[in-house]
Amino acid sequence: MTRWLDALDRKAGLRARAGLTRRLRPRAASDxxxxxxxxxxxxxxRHPRVIEAAAAALRRFGAGATGSRLVRGSTELHTALEAALADWLGTESALVYSSGYLANLGAVRALTQPATTLVTDAHNHASLVDGVRLTGRPPTITPHNDLPAVRAALAAAPTAPAVVVTESVFSVDGDLAPLAELHALGSAHDALLLVDDAHALGVLGPSGAGGVAAAGLAGAPDVVVTATLSKALGAAGGVIAGPAALIRHLIDTGRTFIYDTALPPATTAAALAALELARADxxxxxxxxxxxxxxxxxxxxxxxxxxxxxxxxxxxxxxxxxxxxxxxxxxxxxxxxxxxxxxxxxxxxxxxxxxxxxxxxxxxxxxxxxxxxxxxxxxxxxxx
Structure with missing residues:
Protein backbone atom coordinates (compact mmCIF):
# COMPACT_ATOMS: atom_id res chain seq x y z
CA MET A 1 0.00 0.00 0.00
CA THR A 2 2.95 2.35 0.50
CA ARG A 3 4.85 1.50 -2.67
CA TRP A 4 3.73 4.71 -4.31
CA LEU A 5 5.23 6.68 -1.41
CA ASP A 6 8.46 4.70 -1.69
CA ALA A 7 8.59 5.64 -5.36
CA LEU A 8 8.19 9.31 -4.49
CA ASP A 9 10.99 9.01 -1.92
CA ARG A 10 13.30 7.46 -4.54
CA LYS A 11 12.52 10.29 -6.96
CA ALA A 12 13.18 12.86 -4.25
CA GLY A 13 16.56 11.24 -3.60
CA LEU A 14 17.47 11.42 -7.28
CA ARG A 15 16.52 15.10 -7.39
CA ALA A 16 18.56 15.79 -4.27
CA ARG A 17 21.67 14.16 -5.78
CA ALA A 18 21.22 16.26 -8.92
CA GLY A 19 20.92 19.47 -6.90
CA LEU A 20 17.27 19.92 -7.89
CA THR A 21 15.55 19.94 -4.50
CA ARG A 22 13.28 22.94 -4.00
CA ARG A 23 12.24 24.46 -0.68
CA LEU A 24 9.59 26.91 0.40
CA ARG A 25 11.05 29.90 2.20
CA PRO A 26 8.31 31.93 3.90
CA ARG A 27 9.14 35.61 4.32
CA ALA A 28 7.92 37.95 7.04
CA ALA A 29 6.11 41.20 6.29
CA SER A 30 9.05 42.97 7.93
CA ASP A 31 11.58 41.23 5.67
CA ARG A 46 3.14 48.47 -1.74
CA HIS A 47 2.08 51.76 -3.30
CA PRO A 48 -0.35 53.58 -0.96
CA ARG A 49 -2.97 54.03 -3.70
CA VAL A 50 -2.85 50.33 -4.57
CA ILE A 51 -3.15 49.26 -0.94
CA GLU A 52 -6.00 51.68 -0.24
CA ALA A 53 -7.90 50.55 -3.35
CA ALA A 54 -7.62 46.94 -2.18
CA ALA A 55 -8.64 47.83 1.37
CA ALA A 56 -11.69 49.78 0.18
CA ALA A 57 -12.81 46.88 -2.02
CA LEU A 58 -12.23 44.44 0.84
CA ARG A 59 -14.56 46.45 3.03
CA ARG A 60 -17.20 46.66 0.29
CA PHE A 61 -17.13 43.14 -1.16
CA GLY A 62 -15.48 40.93 1.45
CA ALA A 63 -12.51 38.60 1.17
CA GLY A 64 -13.38 36.55 -1.90
CA ALA A 65 -15.39 36.70 -5.10
CA THR A 66 -17.62 33.85 -3.74
CA GLY A 67 -18.10 32.24 -7.13
CA SER A 68 -17.09 31.96 -10.75
CA ARG A 69 -17.41 34.96 -13.03
CA LEU A 70 -20.60 33.58 -14.59
CA VAL A 71 -22.28 32.92 -11.23
CA ARG A 72 -21.61 35.62 -8.63
CA GLY A 73 -17.95 36.41 -9.13
CA SER A 74 -18.20 39.35 -11.53
CA THR A 75 -18.24 42.80 -9.93
CA GLU A 76 -18.15 46.31 -11.30
CA LEU A 77 -14.43 46.25 -10.51
CA HIS A 78 -13.84 43.32 -12.86
CA THR A 79 -15.69 45.13 -15.65
CA ALA A 80 -13.72 48.32 -15.04
CA LEU A 81 -10.41 46.47 -15.02
CA GLU A 82 -11.21 44.68 -18.29
CA ALA A 83 -12.17 47.96 -19.96
CA ALA A 84 -8.97 49.62 -18.72
CA LEU A 85 -6.81 46.72 -19.89
CA ALA A 86 -8.37 46.69 -23.36
CA ASP A 87 -7.88 50.45 -23.66
CA TRP A 88 -4.26 50.25 -22.46
CA LEU A 89 -3.37 47.34 -24.73
CA GLY A 90 -5.24 48.78 -27.70
CA THR A 91 -7.49 45.74 -28.18
CA GLU A 92 -11.22 45.48 -28.77
CA SER A 93 -11.82 43.58 -25.56
CA ALA A 94 -10.20 41.86 -22.60
CA LEU A 95 -11.10 39.14 -20.11
CA VAL A 96 -9.63 38.85 -16.61
CA TYR A 97 -8.66 35.46 -15.12
CA SER A 98 -7.62 34.50 -11.61
CA SER A 99 -4.04 33.86 -12.78
CA GLY A 100 -1.82 34.37 -15.79
CA TYR A 101 -1.27 30.60 -15.90
CA LEU A 102 -4.98 29.96 -16.44
CA ALA A 103 -5.17 32.76 -19.00
CA ASN A 104 -2.44 31.09 -21.07
CA LEU A 105 -4.09 27.67 -20.83
CA GLY A 106 -7.38 29.22 -21.93
CA ALA A 107 -5.90 31.23 -24.78
CA VAL A 108 -4.02 28.33 -26.37
CA ARG A 109 -7.06 26.07 -26.13
CA ALA A 110 -9.41 28.67 -27.59
CA LEU A 111 -7.19 29.25 -30.62
CA THR A 112 -6.69 25.57 -31.39
CA GLN A 113 -8.96 23.68 -33.77
CA PRO A 114 -8.76 19.91 -34.46
CA ALA A 115 -6.17 20.35 -37.23
CA THR A 116 -4.37 23.50 -36.03
CA THR A 117 -0.59 23.65 -36.37
CA LEU A 118 0.98 25.04 -33.20
CA VAL A 119 4.43 26.59 -33.69
CA THR A 120 5.95 27.27 -30.29
CA ASP A 121 9.29 28.70 -29.18
CA ALA A 122 11.58 26.34 -27.27
CA HIS A 123 11.97 28.90 -24.44
CA ASN A 124 8.26 29.47 -23.83
CA HIS A 125 6.95 29.57 -20.28
CA ALA A 126 5.56 26.39 -18.70
CA SER A 127 2.01 27.76 -18.87
CA LEU A 128 2.24 28.02 -22.65
CA VAL A 129 3.87 24.58 -22.85
CA ASP A 130 1.08 23.08 -20.75
CA GLY A 131 -1.55 24.91 -22.78
CA VAL A 132 -0.19 23.33 -25.94
CA ARG A 133 -0.08 19.88 -24.30
CA LEU A 134 -3.70 20.15 -23.19
CA THR A 135 -4.87 20.71 -26.77
CA GLY A 136 -3.70 17.21 -27.72
CA ARG A 137 -2.08 18.63 -30.85
CA PRO A 138 1.58 17.72 -31.47
CA PRO A 139 3.43 21.05 -31.56
CA THR A 140 6.28 22.13 -33.77
CA ILE A 141 8.87 23.39 -31.30
CA THR A 142 11.26 25.80 -32.97
CA PRO A 143 14.71 26.78 -31.65
CA HIS A 144 14.66 29.96 -29.60
CA ASN A 145 13.90 33.10 -31.65
CA ASP A 146 14.74 31.22 -34.86
CA LEU A 147 12.81 33.00 -37.62
CA PRO A 148 13.89 30.64 -40.44
CA ALA A 149 12.65 27.69 -38.37
CA VAL A 150 9.29 29.41 -37.84
CA ARG A 151 9.06 30.17 -41.54
CA ALA A 152 9.79 26.54 -42.39
CA ALA A 153 7.24 25.26 -39.88
CA LEU A 154 4.52 27.50 -41.28
CA ALA A 155 5.41 26.60 -44.85
CA ALA A 156 5.18 22.90 -43.98
CA ALA A 157 1.82 23.28 -42.28
CA PRO A 158 -1.27 22.02 -44.09
CA THR A 159 -4.01 24.39 -45.14
CA ALA A 160 -5.55 24.27 -41.64
CA PRO A 161 -4.97 27.34 -39.46
CA ALA A 162 -1.71 27.81 -37.58
CA VAL A 163 -0.84 29.64 -34.36
CA VAL A 164 2.63 30.98 -33.55
CA VAL A 165 3.06 30.95 -29.75
CA THR A 166 5.70 33.08 -28.04
CA GLU A 167 6.54 35.31 -25.14
CA SER A 168 7.48 38.93 -25.76
CA VAL A 169 10.14 39.21 -23.06
CA PHE A 170 11.22 35.67 -22.19
CA SER A 171 10.97 34.92 -18.51
CA VAL A 172 14.27 33.07 -18.01
CA ASP A 173 16.85 35.07 -20.00
CA GLY A 174 14.93 38.34 -20.38
CA ASP A 175 15.52 38.64 -24.12
CA LEU A 176 12.95 39.96 -26.58
CA ALA A 177 11.11 38.02 -29.28
CA PRO A 178 11.18 39.47 -32.82
CA LEU A 179 7.45 40.14 -32.69
CA ALA A 180 7.14 42.26 -35.83
CA GLU A 181 8.97 39.64 -37.87
CA LEU A 182 6.94 36.81 -36.37
CA HIS A 183 3.76 38.68 -37.19
CA ALA A 184 4.88 39.21 -40.77
CA LEU A 185 5.65 35.50 -41.14
CA GLY A 186 2.31 34.59 -39.63
CA SER A 187 0.40 37.01 -41.86
CA ALA A 188 2.05 35.52 -44.94
CA HIS A 189 0.66 32.11 -43.94
CA ASP A 190 -2.68 33.26 -42.50
CA ALA A 191 -1.51 32.29 -39.01
CA LEU A 192 -2.40 33.85 -35.67
CA LEU A 193 0.20 35.19 -33.26
CA LEU A 194 -0.28 34.51 -29.54
CA VAL A 195 2.01 36.59 -27.31
CA ASP A 196 2.49 36.22 -23.57
CA ASP A 197 3.33 39.81 -22.60
CA ALA A 198 3.75 39.09 -18.88
CA HIS A 199 7.28 40.48 -18.48
CA ALA A 200 6.74 43.44 -20.83
CA LEU A 201 3.41 44.81 -19.60
CA GLY A 202 4.07 48.03 -17.71
CA VAL A 203 7.74 47.94 -18.72
CA LEU A 204 7.92 48.32 -22.52
CA GLY A 205 5.91 50.14 -25.15
CA PRO A 206 4.04 53.44 -25.20
CA SER A 207 2.74 54.18 -21.69
CA GLY A 208 3.96 50.72 -20.70
CA ALA A 209 1.41 48.96 -22.93
CA GLY A 210 3.81 46.04 -23.44
CA GLY A 211 5.94 44.34 -26.05
CA VAL A 212 3.12 43.90 -28.56
CA ALA A 213 2.42 47.63 -28.51
CA ALA A 214 6.17 48.36 -28.69
CA ALA A 215 6.30 46.28 -31.89
CA GLY A 216 3.46 48.32 -33.43
CA LEU A 217 1.01 45.42 -33.29
CA ALA A 218 -1.52 46.73 -30.76
CA GLY A 219 -5.05 45.88 -31.88
CA ALA A 220 -4.01 43.76 -34.86
CA PRO A 221 -6.90 41.34 -35.53
CA ASP A 222 -4.56 38.36 -35.89
CA VAL A 223 -2.71 38.97 -32.60
CA VAL A 224 -3.87 37.76 -29.18
CA VAL A 225 -2.17 39.04 -26.03
CA THR A 226 -2.01 37.40 -22.63
CA ALA A 227 -0.40 38.78 -19.50
CA THR A 228 -0.28 38.41 -15.77
CA LEU A 229 -1.26 41.21 -13.41
CA SER A 230 1.22 40.00 -10.77
CA LYS A 231 4.42 41.49 -12.18
CA ALA A 232 4.63 45.19 -13.04
CA LEU A 233 1.15 45.72 -11.58
CA GLY A 234 2.15 44.08 -8.31
CA ALA A 235 -1.23 42.38 -7.83
CA ALA A 236 -2.45 39.01 -9.14
CA GLY A 237 -4.56 37.60 -11.95
CA GLY A 238 -4.25 37.28 -15.69
CA VAL A 239 -5.78 38.66 -18.85
CA ILE A 240 -6.50 37.63 -22.43
CA ALA A 241 -6.90 40.60 -24.77
CA GLY A 242 -7.90 40.61 -28.43
CA PRO A 243 -10.88 40.77 -30.76
CA ALA A 244 -14.30 40.93 -29.14
CA ALA A 245 -15.34 37.72 -30.88
CA LEU A 246 -12.55 35.83 -29.11
CA ILE A 247 -13.60 37.16 -25.71
CA ARG A 248 -17.19 36.13 -26.42
CA HIS A 249 -15.95 32.65 -27.32
CA LEU A 250 -13.95 32.42 -24.09
CA ILE A 251 -16.91 33.46 -21.94
CA ASP A 252 -19.11 30.85 -23.62
CA THR A 253 -16.65 27.95 -23.84
CA GLY A 254 -13.41 28.61 -21.92
CA ARG A 255 -13.08 26.00 -19.17
CA THR A 256 -10.34 27.85 -17.26
CA PHE A 257 -12.67 30.84 -17.14
CA ILE A 258 -16.07 29.22 -16.63
CA TYR A 259 -15.12 26.76 -13.88
CA ASP A 260 -12.73 28.89 -11.85
CA THR A 261 -13.59 31.16 -8.93
CA ALA A 262 -13.13 34.79 -9.94
CA LEU A 263 -10.24 37.00 -8.96
CA PRO A 264 -11.07 38.48 -5.50
CA PRO A 265 -12.53 42.01 -5.74
CA ALA A 266 -9.82 43.46 -3.49
CA THR A 267 -7.10 42.11 -5.79
CA THR A 268 -9.03 43.34 -8.82
CA ALA A 269 -9.19 46.84 -7.33
CA ALA A 270 -5.48 46.74 -6.55
CA ALA A 271 -4.67 45.76 -10.14
CA LEU A 272 -6.87 48.57 -11.49
CA ALA A 273 -5.18 51.17 -9.29
CA ALA A 274 -1.75 49.83 -10.24
CA LEU A 275 -2.66 49.95 -13.94
CA GLU A 276 -3.50 53.64 -13.67
CA LEU A 277 -0.20 54.32 -11.93
CA ALA A 278 1.85 52.17 -14.31
CA ARG A 279 0.32 53.77 -17.38
CA ALA A 280 1.47 57.20 -16.22
CA ASP A 281 4.85 56.16 -14.81
Missing part, protein backbone atom coordinates in the same frame (compact mmCIF):
# COMPACT_ATOMS: atom_id res chain seq x y z
CA UNK A 32 14.50 43.61 5.07
CA UNK A 33 16.17 41.65 2.29
CA UNK A 34 16.89 43.58 -0.92
CA UNK A 35 14.50 41.96 -3.37
CA UNK A 36 15.91 41.17 -6.81
CA UNK A 37 13.91 37.95 -7.04
CA UNK A 38 10.27 39.02 -7.19
CA UNK A 39 8.56 40.53 -10.22
CA UNK A 40 7.37 43.82 -8.70
CA UNK A 41 9.12 45.79 -11.46
CA UNK A 42 7.63 49.22 -10.73
CA UNK A 43 7.40 48.74 -6.97
CA UNK A 44 3.62 49.07 -7.05
CA UNK A 45 2.66 46.18 -4.76
CA UNK A 282 7.35 56.81 -17.62
CA UNK A 283 9.89 57.91 -15.00
CA UNK A 284 9.73 54.52 -13.30
CA UNK A 285 10.15 52.75 -16.62
CA UNK A 286 13.19 54.86 -17.47
CA UNK A 287 14.75 54.10 -14.08
CA UNK A 288 14.07 50.38 -14.56
CA UNK A 289 15.78 50.40 -17.96
CA UNK A 290 18.76 52.29 -16.53
CA UNK A 291 19.13 49.82 -13.67
CA UNK A 292 18.91 46.82 -16.00
CA UNK A 293 21.64 48.31 -18.19
CA UNK A 294 23.78 49.04 -15.13
CA UNK A 295 23.33 45.50 -13.78
CA UNK A 296 24.37 43.94 -17.08
CA UNK A 297 27.40 46.21 -17.34
CA UNK A 298 28.57 45.56 -13.78
CA UNK A 299 28.13 41.80 -14.02
CA UNK A 300 29.85 41.38 -17.38
CA UNK A 301 32.67 43.71 -16.32
CA UNK A 302 33.28 41.28 -13.46
CA UNK A 303 33.67 38.44 -15.96
CA UNK A 304 30.25 36.93 -15.48
CA UNK A 305 28.07 35.78 -18.38
CA UNK A 306 24.84 37.77 -18.42
CA UNK A 307 22.27 38.05 -21.19
CA UNK A 308 21.64 41.62 -22.42
CA UNK A 309 18.30 42.65 -20.87
CA UNK A 310 15.38 43.75 -23.02
CA UNK A 311 13.30 44.79 -20.01
CA UNK A 312 13.59 44.05 -16.29
CA UNK A 313 15.12 40.53 -16.28
CA UNK A 314 18.89 40.05 -16.04
CA UNK A 315 19.98 36.42 -16.26
CA UNK A 316 23.45 35.30 -15.12
CA UNK A 317 24.94 31.90 -15.94
CA UNK A 318 25.99 29.58 -13.09
CA UNK A 319 28.31 26.56 -13.31
CA UNK A 320 25.51 24.08 -12.52
CA UNK A 321 22.46 23.45 -10.32
CA UNK A 322 24.35 23.00 -7.05
CA UNK A 323 26.54 26.01 -7.74
CA UNK A 324 23.50 28.15 -8.56
CA UNK A 325 21.86 27.14 -5.26
CA UNK A 326 25.04 27.90 -3.30
CA UNK A 327 25.47 31.26 -5.05
CA UNK A 328 21.87 32.29 -4.39
CA UNK A 329 22.22 31.20 -0.75
CA UNK A 330 25.38 33.26 -0.34
CA UNK A 331 23.56 36.29 -1.74
CA UNK A 332 20.67 35.75 0.67
CA UNK A 333 23.08 35.42 3.61
CA UNK A 334 24.37 38.86 2.59
CA UNK A 335 20.84 40.29 2.48
CA UNK A 336 20.07 40.02 -1.24
CA UNK A 337 17.33 37.81 -2.71
CA UNK A 338 17.87 36.60 -6.27
CA UNK A 339 16.09 34.04 -8.40
CA UNK A 340 17.72 30.63 -8.78
CA UNK A 341 16.73 28.82 -11.99
CA UNK A 342 17.75 25.23 -12.65
CA UNK A 343 16.57 22.45 -14.95
CA UNK A 344 13.78 21.56 -15.47
CA UNK A 345 12.66 25.17 -14.84
CA UNK A 346 15.15 26.38 -17.44
CA UNK A 347 14.51 25.71 -21.14
CA UNK A 348 18.03 24.29 -21.59
CA UNK A 349 20.63 22.54 -19.40
CA UNK A 350 22.07 25.81 -18.06
CA UNK A 351 21.48 26.97 -14.49
CA UNK A 352 21.15 30.67 -13.82
CA UNK A 353 20.66 33.36 -11.25
CA UNK A 354 17.84 35.60 -12.38
CA UNK A 355 17.75 39.20 -11.23
CA UNK A 356 14.49 41.10 -11.62
CA UNK A 357 14.75 44.86 -11.34
CA UNK A 358 12.46 46.55 -8.81
CA UNK A 359 12.50 50.35 -8.85
CA UNK A 360 10.87 50.29 -5.42
CA UNK A 361 14.27 49.23 -4.04
CA UNK A 362 16.31 52.31 -3.10
CA UNK A 363 19.08 52.96 -5.63
CA UNK A 364 21.92 52.61 -3.10
CA UNK A 365 20.52 49.23 -1.95
CA UNK A 366 20.29 48.11 -5.57
CA UNK A 367 23.91 49.01 -6.26
CA UNK A 368 25.02 47.30 -3.06
CA UNK A 369 23.11 44.19 -4.18
CA UNK A 370 25.10 44.13 -7.42
CA UNK A 371 28.31 44.26 -5.39
CA UNK A 372 27.11 41.29 -3.33
CA UNK A 373 26.29 39.23 -6.42
CA UNK A 374 29.73 39.89 -7.90
CA UNK A 375 31.54 39.24 -4.60
CA UNK A 376 29.78 35.91 -3.98
CA UNK A 377 30.12 34.69 -7.59
CA UNK A 378 31.98 31.41 -8.17
CA UNK A 379 35.39 31.68 -9.75
CA UNK A 380 36.38 31.26 -12.44
CA UNK A 381 33.26 32.83 -13.91
CA UNK A 382 30.98 30.40 -15.77
CA UNK A 383 30.59 30.73 -19.52
CA UNK A 384 27.60 29.86 -21.71
Missing amino acids: EVTDLAGNDYLGLS DTGRAELAARATLAHARLTAAGLTAAPPAAGVVSVTAHGPAEAVAWAAACLDAGVAVGCFRPPTTPDPRSRLRLTINVGVPRHDFERALDVIVKTAPHPAPVS
